[in-house]
Amino acid sequence: MVLENTLPVLLSRMDFAWITSMHILWTPLTIGMSWLLFFMEVAWLRTGDERWYKLNRFFEKILIINFGAGVATGVTMEMAFGILYGPFSQAVGPFFGNILGFETITAFMYEAGFIGLMVFGWGKISKGMHLFATFNVGLSSSLSAMWILVANSWMQTPNGIVLKDGLFQVTNWWHAIFNDNFVWGFPHMWVATVELALFVFASVSAWFILKNRNADLFTKLLKPTLLALLIVTPVQIWLGDSVGRDVAMTQPTSLAAMEGHYHTYLPDGKVNTGWHLIAFPNAQNDGNVFAITIPHVLSLLETHTLNGKVTGMDQFPANDRPDVWVPFYSFRVMVAIGFFLFFVALWGNWLRLRGKLNAESLRKNPWFLRAVVFSGFLPYLAIWCGWWTREIGRQPWVVFNLMRTYQGVSHMTLGQEVFWFVGYIIFELTVWSGAWYFFSRVIAKGVDNIPHSDTLFTHHDEESGHDEEKAGGGFAKPTFASKPMLDKSR
Amino acid sequence: MFFQDVTRIVGALSTWWWLILCLMFLLYIALDGADLGAGIFALFSPDEEERGAIMASMAGFWDGNETWLVVAGGILFGAFPSVYGSAFNYLLIPLAFALWGIISRAIAFEFHVHAIGSKRFWGWMFAFGSVLAPFGAGVALGGALQGFPMAHHIAAEGVAGAHANAFDAVPHFAGGPFTFLSPFSIWTGFGAVIAASLAGGLYLCARFVPGDVIHERAKKWTNAFSMIALAAIVITLIWSYAIFPWAAAKWTGANWWVWLIWILVILGFAYKSMTAHAASRDFVALLWGEGVVALMWFAMWATMFPYIVPHTWGIQEASNPADSLAVFTLFMTGFVPIMILYNWYQIWVFRGRYTKKAMYAGH
Ligand code: HDD
Ligand code: HEM
Ligand code: HEM
Numbered sequence: 136m137v138l139e140n141t142l143p144v145l146l147s148r149m150d151f152a153w154i155t156s157m158h159i160l161w162t163p164l165t166i167g168m169s170w171l172l173f174f175m176e177v178a179w180l181r182t183g184d185e186r187w188y189k190l191n192r193f194f195e196k197i198l199i200i201n202f203g204a205g206v207a208t209g210v211t212m213e214m215a216f217g218i219l220y221g222p223f224s225q226a227v228g229p230f231f232g233n234i235l236g237f238e239t240i241t242a243f244m245y246e247a248g249f250i251g252l253m254v255f256g257w258g259k260i261s262k263g264m265h266l267f268a269t270f271n272v273g274l275s276s277s278l279s280a281m282w283i284l285v286a287n288s289w290m291q292t293p294n295g296i297v298l299k300d301g302l303f304q305v306t307n308w309w310h311a312i313f314n315d316n317f318v319w320g321f322p323h324m325w326v327a328t329v330e331l332a333l334f335v336f337a338s339v340s341a342w343f344i345l346k347n348r349n350a351d352l353f354t355k356l357l358k359p360t361l362l363a364l365l366i367v368t369p370v371q372i373w374l375g376d377s378v379g380r381d382v383a384m385t386q387p388t389s390l391a392a393m394e395g396h397y398h399t400y401l402p403d404g405k406v407n408t409g410w411h412l413i414a415f416p417n418a419q420n421d422g423n424v425f426a427i428t429i430p431h432v433l434s435l436l437e438t439h440t441l442n443g444k445v446t447g448m449d450q451f452p453a454n455d456r457p458d459v460w461v462p463f464y465s466f467r468v469m470v471a472i473g474f475f476l477f478f479v480a481l482w483g484n485w486l487r488l489r490g491k492l493n494a495e496s497l498r499k500n501p502w503f504l505r506a507v508v509f510s511g512f513l514p515y516l517a518i519w520c521g522w523w524t525r526e527i528g529r530q531p532w533v534v535f536n537l538m539r540t541y542q543g544v545s546h547m548t549l550g551q552e553v554f555w556f557v558g559y560i561i562f563e564l565t566v567w568s569g570a571w572y573f574f575s576r577v578i579a580k581g582v583d584n585i586p587h588s589d590t591l592f593t594h595h596d597e598e599s600g601h602d603e604e605k606a607g608g609g610f611a612k613p614t615f616a617s618k619p620m621l622d623k624s625r
Numbered sequence: 626m627f628f629q630d631v632t633r634i635v636g637a638l639s640t641w642w643w644l645i646l647c648l649m650f651l652l653y654i655a656l657d658g659a660d661l662g663a664g665i666f667a668l669f670s671p672d673e674e675e676r677g678a679i680m681a682s683m684a685g686f687w688d689g690n691e692t693w694l695v696v697a698g699g700i701l702f703g704a705f706p707s708v709y710g711s712a713f714n715y716l717l718i719p720l721a722f723a724l725w726g727i728i729s730r731a732i733a734f735e736f737h738v739h740a741i742g743s744k745r746f747w748g749w750m751f752a753f754g755s756v757l758a759p760f761g762a763g764v765a766l767g768g769a770l771q772g773f774p775m776a777h778h779i780a781a782e783g784v785a786g787a788h789a790n791a792f793d794a795v796p797h798f799a800g801g802p803f804t805f806l807s808p809f810s811i812w813t814g815f816g817a818v819i820a821a822s823l824a825g826g827l828y829l830c831a832r833f834v835p836g837d838v839i840h841e842r843a844k845k846w847t848n849a850f851s852m853i854a855l856a857a858i859v860i861t862l863i864w865s866y867a868i869f870p871w872a873a874a875k876w877t878g879a880n881w882w883v884w885l886i887w888i889l890v891i892l893g894f895a896y897k898s899m900t901a902h903a904a905s906r907d908f909v910a911l912l913w914g915e916g917v918v919a920l921m922w923f924a925m926w927a928t929m930f931p932y933i934v935p936h937t938w939g940i941q942e943a944s945n946p947a948d949s950l951a952v953f954t955l956f957m958t959g960f961v962p963i964m965i966l967y968n969w970y971q972i973w974v975f976r977g978r979y980t981k982k983a984m985y986a987g988h
Binding site: 199200202203204206207208209210211213214216217218220221222223224225226227228229230232233234235236237238239240241243244245247248249250251252254255256259260298300301302304305308538542543545546547548550551554555558562565566569570573576577 | 684685686688689691692693694695696698699700701702703704705706707709710711712713714716717718720721724725727728729731732734735736739740747790791792793794795797798799800801802945946948949952953956957960961964967968970971974975
């Protein structure tokens with residue numbers, strides 16, 4: 136492992152890790168939030184309650200900024216396999232390439248075909264058509280996550296293929312698509328997107344209630360959001376545990392790294408069942424210098440028995456072992472976040488049971504609101520950590536047990552790799568800071584200037600002279616409107 | 626017998642995907658080319674209001690237009706992974722620039738509306754991105770036309786203890802970072818910018834109400850760029866003839882008259898576009914103009930046949946194994962017309978002419 140990780144290989148890994156990590160910052164929110172907006176729109180259409188419309192239009196502004204960032208970073212991703220992992224792309228073409236082809240055709244294009252209608256179509260298409268567009272954005276973005284997860288899970292558990300003539304040729308499409316890791320990995324990823332979107336809703340709502348702006352409106356949103364979270368957060372923990380057990384079976388090296396589990400047996404010959412809360416792996420990567428260990432927990436987690444055997448690092452040759460630091464700690468952070476978010480959901484619903492989930496009582500004890508605002512950021516971190524665990528745990532393989540990462544790396548000079556890395560650090564950070572800055576501006580502006588939904592289909596004269604509420608409102612009409620040129624209020 | 630059949634099937638299916646690939650790239654060039662060109666036009670806009678209006682005029686569909694590139698990339702990976710994995714490796718530098726251009730544009734679209742103090746910055750990001758993207762893509766195209774060196778036993782280089790491995794059966798890109806760079810590929814970069822500028826001018830003429838400031842300027846812009854583009858086409862053809870024996874052999878080979886007719890048809894389309902433009906039938910002019918692009922594009926692909934990358938990857942040797950191609954064909958071909966349909970619907974919803982003021986205010 137260490138030998139293979141020459142600087143060029145390491146750098147090309149960093150090149151790829153950086154752009155994927157920055158892409159995954161955006162896409163989960165699009166996926167989760169488009170479904171939530173769909174349900175809000177249904178609520179508005181069924182009840183005629185204007186408040187749902189307002190909230191919908193408000194969060195949609197966040198969605199579209201987020202979407203732009205997702206596209207900006209995603210287009211690179213589509214090309215990046217060929218650029219940074221050329222030999223890998225060639226070898227995995229028959230399956231992985233096909234799947235990405237499926238994805239672009241059935242998901243990316245599908246989504247791009249409807250997002251414009253959803254965001255800019257208000258008032259230009261009928262309400263029914265608009266709802267249909269929103270639904271399609273939800274479905275297409277979820278499909279996109281599904282195909283990507285098919286591709287990536289297959290790298291973890293490459294089922295249904297043989298290696299022939301330098302290519303991974305498919306022998307069984309069904310097994311390759313529904314590979315072991317996908318079965319739990321995709322639900323876990325998808326629920327993560329919903330959990331993230333719900334927490335973003337909750338977090339923004341809590342912020343408004345804290346600031347006492349539109350507090351009643353946002354309390355109305357907070358209630359169903361917390362209720363949904365009461366279901367989603369434990370489900371996510373359960374799914375995570377299932378993924379973990381699958382990894383234990385299919386990728387023992389990865390699991391051993393996640394758990395810092397070096398010794399299958401204790402010196403006295405008994406099965407090592409200890410779970411480390413904290414561990415410092417040593418430099419040779421064959422043991423821990425220091426660890427806080429709780430017996431039996433590891434076996435309980437991975438085998439659901441008290442003394443089940445969990446394969447440790449010592450069962451594998453040194454050069455097949457992944458690095459431990461990152462998987463170990465990022466896994467723990469993810470799990471901690473998972474439980475914390477569950478706790479927040481419990482807390483909120485407990486307040487509700489005691490009748491305290493209204494703006495006034497909430498503000499009297501702002502700690503709950505503060506915790507919720509903070510929780511909006513945690514799913515992002517959990518998602519990062521989950522992916523780092525997964526991708527670094529798979530090392531030194533790019534296709535587990537079949538293709539080494541160094542075998543998949545493109546033919547690049549160090550200069551090219553640095554060029555790419557530096558360029559993308561600049562661009563991705565611009566995207567990131569820009570998007571988060573404009574999120575904060577949309578939130579700071581609030582919901583008050585969103586016009587009544589009545590205005591959607593009756594074209595007002597433009598004299599009313601405000602612009603922001605029409606962002607994407609489809610108010611532009613082919614006339615010479617006599618309106619101040621540049622509205623300075625923007 | 627059996628193997629012969631399989632070979633024939635692979636031949637037919639891979640040619641089929643080669644055609645679809647050609648169509649997807651064409652859709653990208655035709656649709657996003659106009660958007661990019663409008664962005665180049667915005668580089669010379671006097672104020673943020675105008676840049677804002679130009680951006681707003683494509684707010685509803687720029688993403689769809691751009692995604693044709695992603696689809697083309699996906700099809701390349703799905704049907705011809707060997708090309709995807711080697712050509713993109715070869716074209717790292719120009720593609721990186723094109724992608725940075727695309728990133729700048731994509732975020733400028735969403736941020737410009739919300740910005741106050743930084744409006745200018747995002748306006749420039751949009752305009753510069755619109756130049757960078759076609760330039761990088763044009764250089765990449767020129768580079769691809771030149772072909773590139775490949776070798777076995779490349780992947781494991783630089784790794785201590787590396788051994789010949791199973792993946793060497795496929796040839797990998799073997800050149801250096803600047804192998805793509807040549808006067809010709811730089812020229813095709815400029816060529817792409819010129820072509821996009823013309824398409825953008827035609828688009829803006831069709832998009833804004835006659836008499837509007839943007840329309841007026843776009844008109845002059847289009848007149849100028851149709852001349853420049855014509856000259857660029859002639860230069861490119863002569864240059865290609867001189868340096869690419871495979872092109873020369875086709876153009877002046879036994880079927881020379883086909884190419885001659887083709888050129889005459891192209892000239893006819895260009896003439897139609899220019900007269901329609903002069904008569905202010907702007908949308909018609911745009912369509913004829915796109916027709917020129919399509920005809921040129923088809924001619925280029927026909928010249929390269931049976932190669933995807935001239936003298937580097939043939940269609941058949943680069944394609945996936947028969948089984949993968951068959952699955953790809955069965956499950957994906959049907960979606961191609963559907964994709965085109967809903968994209969067309971989206972563009973149709975946002976049709977109509979605008980003015981600078983209304984567009985800006987309305988966005
Ligand atoms: C909101 C986000 C979130 C939360 C709260 C959790 N996870 Fe997670 N986890 C993800 C988001 C995520 C993810 C980013 O979506 C990953 C990465 C790839 C994947 O399929 O899901 C993931 C991967 C992932 C893996 C796979 C690692 C691999 O494949 O090598 C395991 C074992 C777990 N998770 C386990 C858990 C457990 C036990 C959790 C709770 C106690 C938990 N996750 C909470
Ligand atoms: C979007 C969420 C993702 C994140 C945050 C992520 C993160 C990472 C990280 C951290 C690495 C570097 C691992 C290392 O070198 O130690 C990596 C490598 C890689 N990932 Fe992912 N990844 C993501 C999704 C994907 C998906 C969906 C795929 C495939 C479809 C993929 C394919 C790869 C490949 C090919 C590499 C390079 C080879 C390697 O280093 O293993 N990744 N990714
Ligand atoms: C777990 C990992 C990933 C998930 C869940 C995911 C999901 C999504 C979603 C939902 C979008 C829509 C835009 C947005 O949400 O902002 C998107 C955009 C995009 N993603 Fe990812 N993606 C992942 C990783 C990747 C990878 C590895 C690639 C490379 C093939 C990729 C390529 C793209 C492209 C090209 C776009 C732009 C599509 C457009 O124009 O609409 N993504 N992704």
